[in-house]
Amino acid sequence: DAGVTQSPTHLIKTRGQQVTLRCSPKSGHDTVSWYQQALGQxxxxxxxxxxxxxxxxxxFPDRFSGHQFPNYSSELNVNALLLGDSALYLCASSFGLGVSNxxxxxxxxTRLSIL
Amino acid sequence: AQSVAQPEDQVNVAEGNPLTVKCTYSVSGNPYLFWYVQYPNRGLQFLLKYITGDNLVKGSYGFEAEFNKSQTSFHLKKPSALVSDSALYFCAAQNTGGFKTIFGAGTRLFVKA
Structure with a gap:
């Protein structure tokens, strides 16, 4: 049973560029959330x-956008990259919307580094 | 503003001793509370959750957590620490019926042999 998979694992970009990160949820899950984890936070x-x-x-500003596909996988897009966007981007999956327990x-x- | 606080950046404990990692929350209503653990270069792994009922919740790897509504706290505990417990621990809260999860800043646990 595959868990949540993300690609790529590492990415280096320069300021102003655009990036797309990908996520496949755990089998049986239909809800995907994205998180940004800055160093030490x-x-x-x-x-x-x-x-x-x-x-x-x-x-988060509109530079951050996303998409979910019919197979429940998801993408996170970030435009006009800033140095401050350097972080670990985490995808999390769960089943059912609003099942908050x-x-x-x-x-x-995905470890994103902006140069 | 809703928040989760982990007042200790780091907790040091000797192997075999009990450990406590503290968490307090400021979230409206009766939130669901979670503890997650993160190992280097990995995502977060679920440890335990409090939904309702008994204030002492038991979770994975021998961890437990004590919910205290009056103090709005949800401290993580383990009776006897292992070196392999050394990791980064996050407390999190979710509003009932809400979808956002609010995480604390994390507490790094060092267990010395």
Missing amino acids: GPQFIFQYYEEEERQRGN QPQHFGDG
Whole structure:
């Protein structure tokens, strides 16, 4: 039973570029959330996708956008990259929207470095 | 603003001794509370959760957590620490019916042999 998989594992970009990160949820899960974890900090909620729609959004600018596909996989896109976007980006999956008492399953993340 | 606080950046304990990692929360209503653990270069792994009922929750790897509503705390405990418990621990809260998870900043646990 595959868990949450993310690709790529590492990525180096320069300021102003655009990046796409990918996530496949755990088998049986239909909800995907994305988090940004800066060095030495806890994960910060970016947004959540369910039924191919963004359902909730954290305090992140419009440069951060996403998509969910019919097979429940998801992409995170970041435009006009800034140095401050350097972080570990975590994808988490769960089953059912609003089932807030269930733990999320996390991937190992994509380490994004902006030069 | 809703928040989760982990007042200790680091906790040091000797192997075999009990450990406590502290967490307090400021979230409206009766949130669901979680502990996750993160090993280097890995994602977060679920340890345990409090939904309702008994204030002492038992989880994976011998960990347990004590919920205290009056103090809005959810401290992680283990009776006897192992060197392999050394990792980064995160406390998290979710509003009932909400979808966002709020994480604390994390506490690094060092267990010395």
